[in-house]
Amino acid sequence: MSSPEPQRWAVVGGGALGATLALRLARLGHRVAVFEAGDVLGGLAAPWHLDEATVGGITWDRHYHVTLLSDTRTQDMYAAAGVTDDEIRWVETKTGYYGTDHVLRSVSNAFEFLKLPGLSPLAKVRLAATILIGSRIRNGHRMERLTAERWLRRWSGSAAFETFWKPLLRAKLGDAYAQASAAFIWATIQRLYAARRTGLKKEMFGYVSGGYSRVFAAFADTLATEGVDVRLSTAVREITRVGDEFRVSCPTGDQSFDKVVVTTNAALAARLCPDLLAAERQRLQRVAYLGIVCVSLVLERPLSPYYLTYITEPATPFTAVVEMTAFIDPAAEVAGKTLVYLPKYADATDPLFQADDAEVIAAFLPFLEKMYPAFTPSQVTTARVSKVAQVFAVPTLGYSDDAPAIGTSVPGLYLAGSAHLPFSTLNVNDTLSLVEQVLALAVHSTD
Numbered sequence: 218m219s220s221p222e223p224q225r226w227a228v229v230g231g232g233a234l235g236a237t238l239a240l241r242l243a244r245l246g247h248r249v250a251v252f253e254a255g256d257v258l259g260g261l262a263a264p265w266h267l268d269e270a271t272v273g274g275i276t277w278d279r280h281y282h283v284t285l286l287s288d289t290r291t292q293d294m295y296a297a298a299g300v301t302d303d304e305i306r307w308v309e310t311k312t313g314y315y316g317t318d319h320v321l322r323s324v325s326n327a328f329e330f331l332k333l334p335g336l337s338p339l340a341k342v343r344l345a346a347t348i349l350i351g352s353r354i355r356n357g358h359r360m361e362r363l364t365a366e367r368w369l370r371r372w373s374g375s376a377a378f379e380t381f382w383k384p385l386l387r388a389k390l391g392d393a394y395a396q397a398s399a400a401f402i403w404a405t406i407q408r409l410y411a412a413r414r415t416g417l418k419k420e421m422f423g424y425v426s427g428g429y430s431r432v433f434a435a436f437a438d439t440l441a442t443e444g445v446d447v448r449l450s451t452a453v454r455e456i457t458r459v460g461d462e463f464r465v466s467c468p469t470g471d472q473s474f475d476k477v478v479v480t481t482n483a484a485l486a487a488r489l490c491p492d493l494l495a496a497e498r499q500r501l502q503r504v505a506y507l508g509i510v511c512v513s514l515v516l517e518r519p520l521s522p523y524y525l526t527y528i529t530e531p532a533t534p535f536t537a538v539v540e541m542t543a544f545i546d547p548a549a550e551v552a553g554k555t556l557v558y559l560p561k562y563a564d565a566t567d568p569l570f571q572a573d574d575a576e577v578i579a580a581f582l583p584f585l586e587k588m589y590p591a592f593t594p595s596q597v598t599t600a601r602v603s604k605v606a607q608v609f610a611v612p613t614l615g616y617s618d619d620a621p622a623i624g625t626s627v628p629g630l631y632l633a634g635s636a637h638l639p640f641s642t643l644n645v646n647d648t649l650s651l652v653e654q655v656l657a658l659a660v661h662s663t664d
């Protein structure tokens with residue numbers, strides 16, 4: 218269904234959400250411009266060029282990404298962008314676990330997880346029961362009343378919390394896990410179960426050959442074909458209502474639109490939109506964000522067979538080891554090299570955000586040497602650091618009661634981003650659920 222009159226739309230932000238929204242709006246007959254501050258589309262999923270100094274430098278995502286078989290919206294996005302099914306590879310991966318005893322073990326299936334030291338037979342039964350209980354809960358709202366830690370300690374006990382749940386929480390939330398409500402663990406269990414419900418006995422992870430670089434290159438072509446005006450390296454400074462129109466101001470000048478959707482983080486949206494009510498702006502500014510400092514390393518040889526390695530050793534400065542080339546095909550994708558990410562999820566006050574790249578790398582590498590005795594820093598051919606201060610809105614206690622709304626007090630102005638997802642684990646598939654919500658409010662309703 219398209220609205221009767223084609224309208225002029227501005228989409229602020231050209232990440233997965235902004236690009237998908239722009240395409241949908243264009244296909245509904247609207248005239249759409251995308252303003253993207255970066256020099257490529259993609260946002261958190263944008264690529265970067267690694268190993269540039271060597272012949273045949275490689276390109277892969279700034280941050281690691283997997284797609285689950287149950288991520289149907291993500292797969293629809295690939296298709297809409299112009300990526301064909303035969304470009305998607307589905308792979309089984311292995312998972313590692315580095316404990317306080319400094320031993321690296323495989324936890325690639327439930328049996329191996331349950332063999333971890335430190336778990337009594339009773340703790341194992343309680344752990345399995347916790348997952349079952351979480352999977353049966355249909356409404357996440359009641360999980361927002363207590364912290365994830367409290368809920369997990371109650372059902373699984375302290376030993377299982379320390380051994381199993383804490384590394385899982387820290388891998389995604391860093392030290393902010395302590396503030397997260399049980400809604401986060403509920404969303405995690407629901408995502409796990411959705412993957413299981415795809416009918417396959419084994420869990421498969423998918424990626425597009427060429428990474429998100431390929432996805433957003435296809436997106437750029439398709440958006441151009443649909444007549445979408447994509448403005449890269451164009452950071453919007455202000456969005457104001459002038460009469461019946463919006464004036465979108467950026468360094469290259471001002472332009473008028475009928476409707477605007479802002480897909481940046483909440484605090485920035487509050488700054489960009491001065492016409493919002495003070496109460497709306499305060500609500501946006503109250504959202505507590507988690508950021509990420511993520512080191513990418515190109516190595517001469519593999520570290521381990523594990524795609525993801527959880528870490529319980531508290532002194533480790535990163536929250537997990539993600540060995541991308543234990544998942545993607547190294548020969549086909551990254552010229553036979555090993556690509557490893559060392560993420561640290563932390564809030565913007567963490568000193569790592571002020572450190573320069575060399576300092577971050579110098580702080581991280583000694584711990585990698587400790588974890589993998591065969592690794593030496595001389596095996597690193599390239600090291601890059603990505604820092605993003607606002608990545609994920611922490612689902613704090615009662616978050617959905619105070620979460621910002623997509624529709625605003627300014628008719629025709631819409632906001633969407635991770636702050637609008639109270640029950641999510643930060644993934645492309647959940648993010649894309651906002652597309653339908655924005656369209657329902659902005660195009661298919663009569664507001």
Ligand SMILES: Cc1cc2nc3c(=O)[nH]c(=O)nc-3n(C[C@H](O)[C@H](O)[C@H](O)COP(=O)(O)OP(=O)(O)OC[C@H]3O[C@@H](n4cnc5c(N)ncnc54)[C@H](O)[C@@H]3O)c2cc1C
Nearest residue numbers: 230232233234252253254260261280282283452453644645
């Ligand atoms: C380390 C890491 C690992 C991840 N792993 C996975 C995974 O395995 N699987 C998965 O599905 N998801 C994963 N994700 C999540 C996924 O990347 C995000 O859910 C998704 O990319 C969010 O898209 P978005 O468009 O909402 O936001 P963003 O990608 O943040 O897009 C917002 C855009 O707005 C732009 N912008 C900001 N300010 C302005 C301005 N003033 N003017 C114009 N443009 C502006 C930004 O440059 C950016 O491009 C991961 C994320 C991270 C950080």
